[in-house]
Amino acid sequence: MYKDTDWFSAVGERLGIERDVIKEVAARYNIKASEVAPTPKRLELKSIKFAGEKVGIDCPGEFDFAWDNLGTGVQWLLTDKNLKGKTSFFELIKWILRGASSGKLQDDVKSWIQNASLEFSLGENDYRVAFSTDEGFRGEVTRNSKRGNIPVASFMSESDFAETMSQLMMKELSLESVDIWQRSNSKGAGRIITHEWPFLAGAMFISTDYNVLLGDTKLPSGSVKLLQMYLGLPWVSTYSTASSVKKQLEEQNGNALEERKVDAERVQLLHRQIEEKRKLIASYPNESSFLQGMSEANSKIRKLSDEQQRQDTIKSQLEAQRMQMADAVVEDKRELQLFLDAQAAGAIFRRLAPTICPRCQKPLSSHAVEGELETGACCVCNEDLVSEEGMEDKKVELTERLKASQEALEEATRQKKEAAKNSQKLAQQLEKTRSEYTRLKSQISAIKNRYVLELELAKLEAELEQLNSVSIKEPPQSVIDCKIVAQLEKEAKARFYDIQIELLEAVSKQLVIYAQRFGMKSLSNASLKGNANLQLEKGGVSTSYSKTSPGEKLRLKVATLLAMLKVSEDRGIGRHPGLIMIDSPAAQEVTPTDLDEILTGIKGVVEELPHLQVFIASTATKTVLDHAEAERSKRAYGENYLW
Amino acid sequence: MNSMNARRDALRILFILVKCCESYESSNFPDYAGIFKGEAKLHACDFWMRYPDYLADELMNRFEQEESSADLAIVRDILVNNEPDLRRIPMIRYRFGAYEKIDNSISTLSSRGLVRIERVVQGKSIKETDFLINTKAFDLIDSVSSEWPVLQWYVKRVNIVASLVEGRGGTSLKDQQYEQMEYGNTILGSVIPCIKDRVRSRYEQLSGEVL
Numbered sequence: 001m002y003k004d005t006d007w008f009s010a011v012g013e014r015l016g017i018e019r020d021v022i023k024e025v026a027a028r029y030n031i032k033a034s035e036v037a038p039t040p041k042r043l044e045l046k047s048i049k050f051a052g053e054k055v056g057i058d059c060p061g062e063f064d065f066a067w068d069n070l071g072t073g074v075q076w077l078l079t080d081k082n083l084k085g086k087t088s089f090f091e092l093i094k095w096i097l098r099g100a101s102s103g104k105l106q107d108d109v110k111s112w113i114q115n116a117s118l119e120f121s122l123g124e125n126d127y128r129v130a131f132s133t134d135e136g137f138r139g140e141v142t143r144n145s146k147r148g149n150i151p152v153a154s155f156m157s158e159s160d161f162a163e164t165m166s167q168l169m170m171k172e173l174s175l176e177s178v179d180i181w182q183r184s185n186s187k188g189a190g191r192i193i194t195h196e197w198p199f200l201a202g203a204m205f206i207s208t209d210y211n212v213l214l215g216d217t218k219l220p221s222g223s224v225k226l227l228q229m230y231l232g233l234p235w236v237s238t239y240s241t242a243s244s245v246k247k248q249l250e251e252q253n254g255n256a257l258e259e260r261k262v263d264a265e266r267v268q269l270l271h272r273q274i275e276e277k278r279k280l281i282a283s284y285p286n287e288s289s290f291l292q293g294m295s296e297a298n299s300k301i302r303k304l305s306d307e308q309q310r311q312d313t314i315k316s317q318l319e320a321q322r323m324q325m326a327d328a329v330v331e332d333k334r335e336l337q338l339f340l341d342a343q344a345a346g347a348i349f350r351r352l353a354p355t356i357c358p359r360c361q362k363p364l365s366s367h368a369v370e371g372e373l374e375t376g377a378c379c380v381c382n383e384d385l386v387s388e389e390g391m392e393d394k395k396v397e398l399t400e401r402l403k404a405s406q407e408a409l410e411e412a413t414r415q416k417k418e419a420a421k422n423s424q425k426l427a428q429q430l431e432k433t434r435s436e437y438t439r440l441k442s443q444i445s446a447i448k449n450r451y452v453l454e455l456e457l458a459k460l461e462a463e464l465e466q467l468n469s470v471s472i473k474e475p476p477q478s479v480i481d482c483k484i485v486a487q488l489e490k491e492a493k494a495r496f497y498d499i500q501i502e503l504l505e506a507v508s509k510q511l512v513i514y515a516q517r518f519g520m521k522s523l524s525n526a527s528l529k530g531n532a533n534l535q536l537e538k539g540g541v542s543t544s545y546s547k548t549s550p551g552e553k554l555r556l557k558v559a560t561l562l563a564m565l566k567v568s569e570d571r572g573i574g575r576h577p578g579l580i581m582i583d584s585p586a587a588q589e590v591t592p593t594d595l596d597e598i599l600t601g602i603k604g605v606v607e608e609l610p611h612l613q614v615f616i617a618s619t620a621t622k623t624v625l626d627h628a629e630a631e632r633s634k635r636a637y638g639e640n641y642l643w
Numbered sequence: 644m645n646s647m648n649a650r651r652d653a654l655r656i657l658f659i660l661v662k663c664c665e666s667y668e669s670s671n672f673p674d675y676a677g678i679f680k681g682e683a684k685l686h687a688c689d690f691w692m693r694y695p696d697y698l699a700d701e702l703m704n705r706f707e708q709e710e711s712s713a714d715l716a717i718v719r720d721i722l723v724n725n726e727p728d729l730r731r732i733p734m735i736r737y738r739f740g741a742y743e744k745i746d747n748s749i750s751t752l753s754s755r756g757l758v759r760i761e762r763v764v765q766g767k768s769i770k771e772t773d774f775l776i777n778t779k780a781f782d783l784i785d786s787v788s789s790e791w792p793v794l795q796w797y798v799k800r801v802n803i804v805a806s807l808v809e810g811r812g813g814t815s816l817k818d819q820q821y822e823q824m825e826y827g828n829t830i831l832g833s834v835i836p837c838i839k840d841r842v843r844s845r846y847e848q849l850s851g852e853v854l
Contacts, residue, residue: 333729344654344793344794348654348791354755358749358754
């Protein structure tokens, strides 16, 4: 049994989260705590009227139908032949009760109706719903009170009509709308669909389609909702809402998880790519070192060029010097040579004393010649006679001078050679530096490439940072919400579950009784599950509802519905209106015997549950006629239409 | 030192006179064995003695005519030994060519009885000055050639000059040299310049050898 503590507190305790937080989350998703199971309200049709004009068939014409002495118990709608308007009649009533027509009401038939009205009591109130189609679809709902008819609502379109009836019925019957989670499919993303009155109203109708055990519309987990709704289980709509919200959140979170997984993969990939790009960039020349290298090379070139210029100047200076030295050497050589020549000549002529006067060519006097020894001057020209000694001194001097010049020349030559070597070395250095500069310059394009790569790297790093910042965040609110909602759902379920089990057991037992009464003698056991699956034990063999024959299905459907009504009636719970409309129970391979048993069974139940109002539409076979009371019948004889 | 140079010049003149003269025999001057006709020729010979580059140039002229490889060899020696610088004794260019007074040299020679001046007079002007060479001069040149090794250059050189001037008159030689000087762009009144570069180039062209 569930703990009888406050629902929010129970959830909060379980999760270790504050009660107020739980309450806020529930409110945010519109998950309301369940109300106390209300007492059932009865729906009883009082009268039905409709009129119009049939067109486009073999017997067109106006019609005007009324049936107004309706009461509790079984009412019979009979035609002698088939296809004489029984189904359409039921469809019309459904149309009014639901506020919306189903596909079973054919368009042409629908168009014949010009006006219709339905009077019914709902709980303590009497209502009248009427509409007309002559000036567009419009109508009104009025309530009959001591002071007369009070307008409750009016409607100007079919959708308006549906809205009106839904609101009215849901409120009066204290029904909560059923939220069902529709999964994402090809038509769109997952969403919650709220099923309201038109769906719930299906619990009142048994037509000729027996696919579904409960109701007349097949919806995923729809039967479950109907079951829970009409058994009057509390917490059912809470549970269903919580369940739907949970599924929605799970799908969202699933997507988020998917996204995070993709992100994680992307992060890994980014790390790898960044690593590779960094390596690649590192292989490129660094911009600052490149610039520095170029600037260094540049200044080195300048320095070397200056140096080279200096060296060239020195070289030419040295060359000039060397040439001077060379000239000096030549000069000194020449002087020495001339001196030597002169020395020889001097000696030669000194030995020969002049004897003839050069002017007149007469012999010179001897004492003039002798006088030379005294004066030391030549008797012809009177110039001093230079001694051999003096000549020798001079010779030495000139020789020395020549030697000095030659040495100086050697030195100058050596210096020039040295300068030339230096110059060459400089030129080589300059060449090397220049080519280094050129090499660096050629790397400009590489630098450009590096820039491009660095941009790409920055982009990758930015993306990585963004992804990392995202994943650092706490788990999104929806994950926490999902946890809370899941627990809310669990707690809600726990609250109705035990009751449900007990009720289902009771219903299962009861439906076996009814089914047997309806002629299913071989049915020994039934087990109605919470998911509206009906497990059966028939003739000792286990089977299920879906595996039974149409005739059996009919009996089981009726039996189950009546069993639910009885059980909830006995306990004073349940919200079934008490109106049941059964269309053509003999349609699907139901033998007269079966039919007889069903009809007998129904009448028996109706006696047990006197508030029930059952409409049975059928062809007027003998079996049926045996059961139908004339004052509670509307019959079309022979070929006639019901209306 | 002037006297030294004068003696040197005188000796050089003597070499020229002795080696470039024609033979002479006269009963009037029995001691004289040679005759050198004309100052002009003497000046011309002296010029080539004093400017080895111009001499080389003339030798190449002869080579172009006679194609004697010996001439080219001499030119080579001149250039290789840098004679144009070492052996040059500058002269000044006058209107009619290189000229220098040779009076002192002749005086030195004539006062020693080596050379006798004979002036050929026609009317009032001197038509030609001839020089008679004493046998003493021939002997002297021979003895000093062997006694003074330093004078070997003069011996060899004057023989080359002698071969160039043989049979040629002074005037034609003067004209020839005048042309050489013109070609060398020598300004009147200035020292006759060295043309060794031009001579080297010409030699290299003729010989195919690069010095």
